[in-house]
Amino acid sequence: MRPRISTQTSNKTYALILSILILSFLLIPIPVLAQQDTLPPSPPTEVKAEDTPNDAGGSITIIWKKSADDIGVVRDDNKVKGYEILRSTRTDGEYELLGKTTAGAESYFDSHARNNIDYFYKIRALGLVSLSESLPSQPVKAKAQWVDWSRKYTFLLALILALSIVYFINQSKTGKELFIRKIAGLEAVTDAVGRATEMGRKIFYIPGISDMDNMQTIAGVTILGQVAKITAEYEAKLEVPTSRSLVMVSCRETIKEAYSNAGRPDLFNENMVYYLTDDQFGYTAAVDGLFVREKPAAIFFQGQFYAESLILAETGNYVGAIQIAGTGQPAQLPFFVAACDYTLIGEELFAASAYLSRDPKLLGSLKGQDVGKFIFLFFILVGSILLAFGVYDLRVFLR
Amino acid sequence: MKDLKPEDINIIVATDCGSTTTKAILIEKKGDEYRLIVRGEAPTTVEAPFEDVTMGVLNAVAEVEELSGRKILDEKGKIITPSNGNVGTDIYVSTSSAGGGLQMMVAGVVRSMTAESAERAALGAGAIVMDVIASNDKRLPHQQIQRIRQLRPDMILLSGGIDGGTTTHVVELAELLSAADPKPRLGIGYQLPVIYAGNINAREAIKNTLLNKVDLTVVENLRPVLERENLLPAREKIHDLFMEHVMAQAPGYKKLMTWTDAPIMPTPGAVGLIMKKIADEEGIQVVGVDIGGATTDIFSVFQGIFNRTVSANLGMSYSVSNVFAEAGLDNVMRWVPFHLDERDLRNRVKNKMIRPTTIPQSMEELIFEQAIAKEALRLAFIQHKSFATVLKGVQQQRTIADAFDQTIGGQTLVNMMTLDMLIGSGGVLSHAPRRHQAALMLIDGFMPEAITRLAVDSIFMMPQLGVLSTVHTKAAVEVFNKDCLIHLGTCIAPAGELKDERDILKYKFEMPDGETIEGTLKYGEMKKFPLGLDEKGDPLKAKAILEPLRGFDLGEGKGGKVEKEIYGGVTGIILDGRGRPFNLPTDDKIRVQKLKEWMITLDIYPNEALERL
Known part of the structure; x- marks a missing residue:
């Protein structure tokens, strides 16, 4: 006959050990995670605001370095869920919420600024339960520019076209x-x-x-x-x-x-x-x-x-x-x-x-337009060849 | 014409009464073939003080008598017909361009359509077209009327509208004529002959408009539909009226007309006729040129269509200044391998114009004159190419394949690639001191492509043979091939361009004596190989195997190999590797060097004379 008591004892011991193991697995991380959630993410740094170039005024571009805890993408394991952009007219004044961006962003375009008023910007990193704010930026004013230099190539082409027509x-x-x-x-x-x-x-x-x-x-x-x-x-x-x-x-x-x-x-x-x-x-x-x-x-x-x-x-x-x-x-x-x-x-x-x-x-107009068409065709051809060879950004390629 | 069967005709006398000289030829049947025996020449006597064209004819025939020993004229100075032993001739025919030839005006509705067809009919009949009146020639009616009055043509050819087409435009043209009330050049008191060859529906209206104003003759429409020309009835009527009205008014022609066994033809018309006959008989494409002192005539037969143009202001004496002006100093001088002072050049040109009978006395003058001839030929040929076109205003049938290759209507018929024979005549070509010079003038003037036979008319007897062909084709063709032409040889010119002097042609000639000549031709190079005439004077033949470089064409497409029998002549085979389109080197030193190189290779001028220049 088999000794039944000893068998029961052994089963209890195993169940106890298993329960301890499961409990310890469940309980041990809890304090760690809880500790992480409560801590604010590192704040964004190097916040810079500057007047948006080549525009008619009314806008300021803000750039910053993302939080050290931001892994750059919107995911559940990212401690930074996004950023809030705050603006004030005084460095120590009350900052109003201007807008939000997703995790990984490093710039924001404030299109509601008024010209010739000093603005200060702060960037707030949003954690799961807490948040952290950057230092305020240097003051910046929105201004209108006389020339939109981003269109200089269009201007150049138009000039060549007009001159060739004349x-x-x-x-x-x-x-x-x-x-x-x-x-x-x-x-x-x-x-x-x-x-x-x-x-x-x-x-x-x-x-x-x-x-x-x-x-x-x-x-x-x-x-x-x-x-x-x-x-x-x-x-x-x-x-x-x-x-x-x-x-x-x-x-x-x-x-x-x-x-x-x-x-x-x-x-x-x-x-x-x-x-x-x-x-x-x-x-x-x-x-x-x-x-x-x-x-x-x-x-x-x-x-x-x-x-x-x-x-x-x-x-x-x-x-x-x-x-x-x-x-x-x-x-x-x-x-x-x-x-x-x-x-x-x-x-x-x-x-x-x-x-x-x-x-x-x-x-004369016909011939002049032909010159323009020739230039466009030339760039289309060059672009197609570069694309065919996998060159998507000429600046990167030339570097 | 007397009732003689062609096979019974053994002796033929033919004359051409030119503006300055009357040329007579004697043709005899020797065995089975007709051959030229002798030729005689005498001044034309149509002008004062003689004012009788037959005197010149008799003088020329008398020279033929003397040279041949055959008695042709009787005691009364009349041509004896038919022949009997060593006396008389079986037939006598003549052409005439004396007194300025046949001068016509033509009129049509649209300049590039019926007016051009009328011009073609008149030129083909041997006329000089003084002006073309068209509804769209941008002249106002009073200007057109003034022009008709000023010109005083020998006859007017009026056309316009297809059958069933416009009547208003044609009647308007007739009204212009009626208002101008033109008078003929010769024969005061006669009415001007007008041939109407237009829309049949307008005939009555035309008759009513021109009634009592002109001597109106109606023939079939020369453009019954836009897709087809019908020039023959108009041409024949021009010849008839030339005889009846123009010749009948010229001094002595009435008498001459009674002597001839076929109607007297205008000289260029007869030349055109023999060209067309030869092209038809041999199934070849021909271009002929007659470069004279005042005008240059070009004849062509391509795809069986005959065309003639007269460049009235391109010639070697009276019109030489105009050649110089039209071509420009640079274009003339590009053919000259030495430098001449511009002032000196201009003096030479003007001297030639005011003293048209002078001939070059030095090597420089000869080279310079031949350079002008090359330019005159080139310019006249440009005019010819733009006139010898397919008909305009014809509906085209397309397929989707034509989307990016829509050919324009009215393309020229002249295709140098398919040209078989190039015939030159006129003093500068026929009387060049060396035959090679005539060959080079033809090549440089016309720029033949692929394989082209070259020949010159030795004594300009094409007019006589032309009129003879209307009576006895066999005799005309035989004499043309055996005695009229001096075969110069064959020019082989691959068409294509290169920038450097690479090999462009591999050639192999199997000569009649069994010898084989092989080699390569470089771009920009010319070569000459002797291939002469046999004992009968016929050109020797050789088999040519030619392999051009990929971009060069010898008639079988670019790079296409050609195997063909080629003909020799007094010059032989000329390989022209200068490419087509042809461009002389722009650098002056290289140009002169190249010109000299080509001239030495082709033996154009004495080498020592060239060295001296």
Whole structure:
């Protein structure tokens, strides 16, 4: 028979030892943690406040060194939960709470300061149960600066752009031939008008379906002026159906001026330009009908187009017209390229007026803008190459 | 023309009545082929005191008689036809440019469309186009009327509108003519011949407008649709009217017209005709030039389309000052390997202008004159390239692949890469002291690319052969190939550019005698290899295997290898490694050194003379 008493004794002893161990594990840290919570975190140091540079005043930037107990991230084991920014107009005066930041922060932007008043700042580190404050900063005043030096590169680029435009305008005015690459679509304008003249048929000019607040419509109306000048010289028949009343008025004025400049005001007739409808597909159907009935010899599509682009261009192609399209809508370009004789792609639409008129001011501006574009493209290229090689900060890379 | 079958024609006499001289040639059938026997020349007698063109013709033919021993003229001074043994000729044909040739004005609606087609028709018929009137020529109606009155052309070609196209514009042009009431240059009291070759719908209105004002002839529209030209009816009518109106008014031409067996043709028209015939017969692309004292004519046949331009102010004597002014001193002097005082140069140019018949007396003068010729050729060819274009105002068919490569309409037809033959004529080329000089003038003036045959017209008999081709094509073509042309050789010029003098071409020539010539050509270098003529005078042939450097093109794309049979001549094979587009070195010392190097290599001038300069 087994001795039962001894077994019971042994079990009790084990239970006692286990209980002591568990208790000691639970109880021993408690005083340590309690002691840590009650202690305030180390205060932030080196608090500096300075007027925010390159602004219109009303703001002060405060920087400090974070608390030694701040591990830099917002986590449960971080003794510093955040910082409070305090401000006063006197070093020993009452400090008002200005704002809060998270743990790890080392700067704050006071955007509610008034100009030319001395401010003192303190930073308060927030612990779990207690907090600690830094020493106050030196007094600082918010001021407005005359020049925002942070924009010096933008200024430099704008200056180069402006100077190059002025330079090229002057060059153009003195009679120097400014090189502009040949744009097939614009070279063909006279051919298209000539074709209509020889065939004794009409020229249709479609300035898109947008209103005059759209840049592409404006470009289209500008080109219309040049086309109208040629039609006046050739005594060709021009017709402009529009889908916006304002565009109609603008086109009328443009053509009237062009015909006067060409010395043929007698050929101008208000009914050359007319309004059809604002409705996209109503307009498309009407213009298609005109194409089929009138069988024009030349059609210009210059402006903003959407889904109607291919419907119009295909009909124009079907009636045997020379078609010159131009739009800044990338989605419509393939349709125009496939269905038209010539297509002005994006930028070419905006350069067209200078190209056709050869006006020194417009040509000079075009060349000047090219210089700007070249600079931008250069930096984009350099930036892309640097990024490709993992250089994200040029200052770090150069150091 | 007499009822002779072409195979029965054995003896041919042909003349060309030029402004200063009348040239006669005698062609005989020797065995199966026609050959030139002799040529004679005499002063033209269209002006006072003779005022009878036939006198010059008879004088020239008399010289032919003397030289050949064949009796061609009877006791009354008339050409004996048909031939019988050693007497007479089977046919007699003639061309004429005496008295200023055929001077025309053309008119069309749009300058670059129907007006240009009309200009092409007139130039192709051998006319000098004095002015082109168009609805869009930026002149006001009164200026256009004044111009028509001032110029007094021999005839006017009026066109405009496609069939079914504009009528208002064409009628407006006719109204201008009506208001100007133009008078012909020759024949007081005659009405000016006007050919209408425009929109058929406007014919009635044109007739009504010009009624009793001019001698109106209506032919088919020369541009029935914008996509196609139909120049032949207008050209033929120009020739007819040239005979009926212009020639009939010139002194002695009425008599001459009764002698000829084919209508008298304007000289340049006949030259164009033979060029086109040769190009068609041999399936080649040809450029021909006739550089005269006052004008330079350029003819080309590319893709079967014939074009002719007259650069009325580019020539070697009367117009030499203008060449100098248009090209500029620097451009002329870049070809001269020594320095000349500018004042001295200008004096030489003006002397040449006021004494047009003088020829260079020293080596410096010869080099200088040939430098001017190179520039005249270059400028005339620029004009030609801008005129010889595909038709403008034609609808294009595109695909999405054309998005960034939209070709502009009206591109030039002239493609130096596909040019097979370059023919030069005119005193400075035909009478150059050395044939190599003519070859270099053609190369420097035209800058041929890839592989191009070079030839000069020995005695300028292309006009006579042109008019002969209307009656007897075989005889004209045979004489052209065997006797007319002096084959200079073949120029091989890879197109491309380099900055340094690296090898740009590996060449291998398998010569007719079995010899093989191999080597490499450096950039900026020229080489010459002899490949002459056979005993019959035909050019020898060699097989060329050419491998250009990757960036250089010999017609098979950049770096493409070419194997081709090439033709020799009195100069031979010229390898031109100066690249295309061609740029002379900008440094003066290097330029002079290079020019001398090329001249010595090609044996252009006597070396000792070059050393002295």
